[in-house]
Amino acid sequence: MNKKTTSVDCPNCQRSVEWKDENNFRPFCSKRCKLIDFGGWANELNSIPGESAYPALADEYD
Ligand SMILES: [Zn+2]
Structure with a gap:
């Protein structure tokens, strides 16, 4: 019996x-x-800043 095993990297x-x-x-x-x-x-998705997170930047790019 030849069992083929495939390996991947975590x-x-x-x-x-x-x-x-x-x-x-x-x-x-x-x-x-x-x-x-x-x-x-x-966590990355959840940590995307809302409007109030970076008020200074928001103002600059407005
Ligand atoms: Zn791992």
């Missing part, structure tokens, strides 16, 4: 990850990395 920590059905977190190596990555961009 987008978060660049560790080699086996691409298989058992790995629910692929392409991440672990739940932790997946959450970190998701949390990362979620």
